[in-house]
Amino acid sequence: MTDFCGQTNRREFISTVGGGFTSLALTGMMAQGKKKETDFAPKAKSVIFLFMYGGPSHIDTFDYKPGMKGMDGKTVKVKTFGRGGKKNEGRIVEPKWNFKQYGQCGKWVSDLFPHLATCVDDIAFLHSLTAESPIHGSAMLKMNSGSLISGKPSLGSWVNYGLGNINENLPGYVVMLDKTGGPISGAKNWSSGFMPANYQGTVLRSKGDPILDLKNSRGMGRDEQYRIIESLNQLNAGHLSQRHGNTNLQARIDSYELAFKMQSTAPEAIDFDQESEATKQLYGIDEGRTEDFGKKCLLARRLVERGTPFIQIYSGGAHNDDNWDAHGNLENNHNKHAGNTDKPIAGLLKDLKQRGLLDETLVVWGGEFGRQPTAEYAKGTGRDHNSAGFTMWMAGGGIKGGVSVGQTDELGSAAVEKPLEVKHLHATVLRQLGFDPNGLHFHHAGLNEKLVGVEGADPISEIIA
């Protein structure tokens, strides 16, 4: 027999059997919403993944390349692979922003991030990330689910599955999208794939109705709705009394109570009125360009306080310059997106820290890939995609601050020192939450599927405090 005989905890029970047959036991257990034990003592309780959709240029942000100064316009031999295919040489676009040193660690950061630069002593930079694909569609799926194709559960689903987290007062996996729209592949990026639907991400809006259908579309009052739920409960209780022991039916009765509660807890979670003016300013909510992303960051902190395990915020949506995909004018594009997010992200880190939450909140920043050192076209500053080496960073949740791991070559075209894969990033997230990334699995189609893949991956030990 295989190891599944030894599976004794709930998540393995769910994964081994799967399917409708087990719904009886499954939903019964879900309704009770018990937290599960982790493999290790968790360092982080929540994750906030700041997804810079489109691919920020690493050499213009955090990966300092002083040697490129003065090379602008020079044609150099360098192998690149992007949307435009594979090339062997190209015209250098030198980094378009000045870099300065910050913090005790003396980290070089470009002028794109003056606020975030003041937080570098809390941040671990990963300069040698690689992704398998330099194309948005597959690279997005890779960063979110560890696979180039859709159908696998996303990181937030794995986290909630691992924790046995059940949506009660608030969904456990929350996604906030850009106002221009979602990313390529839409819901596939927060899908629970082959896991049950209760592990899928819930889209949360910072304006209006935060969760789909949270408010009654006919304006039904709360009291009136409760009266209807009362009768519903009465009739359902009568139905259940003749079907003694059916936990599905009980779970469904409970879900109405929970939904009713969520209608007050969710708006309360997004209600910023109780926040001080100083806090709002810290996130840049008082300034036009940072208001939107600032609200999302503040909302993330409020969700962390309410125990939400996984929150993902997108900077950028839709296509082209609505996100970080700077194929045309690099300066316009990155000034816009960095300018919209720099202060809010710095505010988030500072606010978490001052409230003592940063220790237990893991913040991840990055896109699906970085950008090339060379120009994409004969004219202009646009850079093509680069998945051979790019920068992401992590902060809080048991991550060392003021450290940098890995290096790209002198042009930033490829990782040359300690190349890291997306699965190492995922492994680190799972490890900080208390899971053995090579142990957390879900049985599907004859395989014990893992987020980090069949061959597994170890966490990035250099950045773990």
Added chain:
Amino acid sequence: MKHLNTIFISLLLSPTLVAQSTDDNYWAYQPVQKVSVPPVKDSSTRNPIDAFIFAGLRENGIKPNERADKVRLRRRLSYDLTGLPPEKKEMSWQELVDHTLDSPRFGEKMASHWLDLVRYSETNGFERDSAKPDIWRYRDYVIKSFNENKRYDRFILEQLAGDQLPDKTLDSCVATGFMALMQRDDEPADRPQAHADRISDIVDVASEAFMGTTMGCAKCHDHKVDPISQADYFSMMSFFDGIRQDLFKSANHTWNDPEVIRKREEEKQANRGQIEELWGGVDRQLLEPYLKRSKNPRDIKTSWVFLPKVPKAPGWSLPSFDANGAGFKKLDKVPRNKMVTLRSEFGLQGIPKQFLVYLKGELQHLQIFINGAPVHEGVIEKVHGEIFVPLPIEELTTGKNVIGIITKFNRNRPEIKITREPVHDLNGDQFASIHSGMIARIFGDDFGSKMKPLQQRRRDLERPIQGVRYHGVHEEGQVAAPRIHTRGSVHAQGDEVPIAFPAMLDSAKLKPKRNRLEFAKWITSPEHPTTARVWVNRLWQYCFGAGLVESSNEFGKLGTGVSNQKLLDWLAGELVKSGWDTKHILRLILNSSTYQLSSKGISDKDPTNRLHWKYSSRRLTAEEIWDSYLVLTNQMKFEIGGPPVRPKMPDAVLQTSSRPRNVWPPSPGDSANRRAVYIHVKRSIKLPLLANFDSPERDFSCPSRFATTVPTQALTMLNSERMNELSEKFAARLNGSVDEKIREAFHLGTSREITDGEFHEIKGLAADLKAKHGVSDDQLMSRICLLILNLNETLYLD
């Protein structure tokens, strides 16, 4: 918590409940056993199924439940077979079973099971998430096949090799859409790998869906538990890897019905005969001077370019197309005996009376397009070793025109002209290609008026037959000998593997040829150890919620084992014996006492009901909920088949797309009020009601669904625009007084009469809503209807 897990583990280990073996003669890979039906000891035994089930229960000291009441049984039967609430029918049980199996709704319900299994989706995913044009014909094929009770072996054979069958039909070709359902990245980072992954996707789904065997792990290493080697895997892949990559793209397939072609040929013959007969009365050689190809023929200036293949891009024969950009080269040396595409632009100051293509050489194939329109296919007239094709002039315009030719030459330097005049020595039919005005001038108006309709008819008959476009696959060319891809990487080619079927499933050690049809025939042979077992197990699952093997895609040692192997084998034998008759097996199941047991009670001995001492109550599926609500509100349009529909998507959900404004244009009016099986399956966006109620992602084969319960479902069910609109429509269809309406609505939702207690509860609610919450008389009934749509009893079967 703990006790449920413990029970589950003990279930898995208990030899009395589950046949699970550790030896190499693992049951599922052995031939189906001939089993004798246990002796009948119970008066409620209606057929052999009961004999097997009751024997199993006796062994474990469990008593089966009583028969469920008529109302519940009819509701159960209706949902299990049609996915819809029951209709009122006064019939015996047996008649009702037959009647329901004959309903066209049966095929639609079975299709939603099947489409989960084969990961049916109508788009490709990734950045563009583009449509798979015409793929819905595959969905309709599945519905039709179940409704016609197509032999199951033929059903599988068509899906795996319908294009290679000697007696292929449109249906059998459409069936090959099975192999084109996977996601498709149109700009993969690694093209050869992406292609190999798509082929292995077919292997994985075919193994799981048809053979109940998960092969996926053998792609990277020998299976750790079952005897499946990497060589088995790549040998299996070799049956499929002739499938052409570009054919995953779009509807590149057109079906021309041989009967239609034959009829067209007859009509042409008849037309030629009539023309010949008419020529008989005149000296047609008088036309000769007009037909001679002069020394300076009135050719139209061309500038031919060519592509040594058939272009993927649509619109390559349109004037707006950028041929240089698409890689068309100057016509110099054309590869021999290879499909090539020729293209020329040409200018016209006026529309010529006649328009002909002239080619020299032996051609094996000929298709001609004018300005994008197909104007000629296949028929080739040979005159003095030259090929002469008169074309209709309707597609020509003054100014820029484009002619496109797809053909195979047997010489490197072909001579091709387009000209305004024909060559000499034509037959009567070709004489008729001369403009009717000229014919009338020479032979008189009377003759001309007789010839003209025949000429018109001739032109009509020359037009290409409009075939049916579908989305399938076919193969072309040779592929390299199959090799192991080390760790699944196409770039790490390992040892060559022999062409063989997976050893553990092929005790006869057959030596197959490398083609899909051989593979398909092997899977569907009566001797195959798993195919029939897997299908009867699924039918069991579709009636009882779980199969005798619960892991219905995994009969191997990683699966859950079988709860009643003798019954499974008896049913498998019965399937083959009956000629793979799906409805026969369903009839057996549905007429058994086992199916008709009540769902009441709990048992410590068998809490999960693996042994079937009761009917396991279940929640309706997402599609059943969707469909039921359309029926309850009297809005359902029962039409079978056709292109998919898009019901209104909430704005907030549209906003999650990268193309919020055009990702999901809603179907006009009420045209989307169709069964959920006809809703567009788009990878990047899904209706919240379907997504929340566990409609699966169609990226992998899904053998059975989860049934989760979370508060966000309740939010959608109480608050959404759709639910409130449905409640209003529901209220509007009710008749009579308020009391009568309450009774009717309750009956429609739950299929039973309301009790006095329930009636008073709802009346109390109505009074409170009016008195305390200011609900108007108009709104009142829709509030009550919302309540009824939300009842557990409306959403659960027992």
